[in-house]
Amino acid sequence: MGRLSTHVLDTVNGRAAPGVAITLDRLLSDGSRRRLVETLTNADGRTDAPLLSGDGLTTGTYELSFAIGAYFRALGTPLPEPAFLDIVPLRFGIADAQGHYHVPLLASPWSYSTYRGS
Template identity: 65%
Template sequence: MPRLSTHVLDTAQGRPAAGVTLVLSRFEDGRHRTVLCDTKTNQDGRTDTPLLEGDAFKVGQYEIAFHVGPYFRAQGLTLPEPPFLDVVPLRFGIADPHGHYHVPLLVSPWSYSTYRGS
């Protein structure tokens, strides 16, 4: 079944990032944003269900906004104000309506990376 999933890894502490708020949006015409879901990561740094699946999974432009600033503050880390990274927006495209798109975020208070996983 086609689906979109994510996983957040705290590379500063070497563990999954539990409790990170993320907001998934779809863009129409490259400008008009529709929020599709607002959720948090579980103890494994994943969401309990796919972000998109079945009929909701469509070709188009999407964005996942990862709210990492509050997560790092909750870990007891001393961050500058404002923090270097607060919300990490990842905008990406889904071109295959039958695929599995996995968009992980590897993050520290000072850097992040992503890739299309499996």
């Protein structure tokens, strides 16, 4: 059974990032998008359940958006106004709906990276 999960790591403080607001959209062939999930990361920087699983995970293009600016503001991290990074969008494709796609975000107020994890 396929599934999509994520994890947010705060690379400034060397820890998981709790309380990060995340949205997941499916990008449709006509150029529109459909909101599928709105959630927050838990104390471990993960969501409590997979973002999508089973029949809910289909091939196509998706976009995860992470409210990383709000996360660092809530910690009291000094940020310029506007913040260099506020919402971090990650657009990716699901080619195998039976696979496990783990899309982590490693973030600071100045940079981010991602990869397909396991």
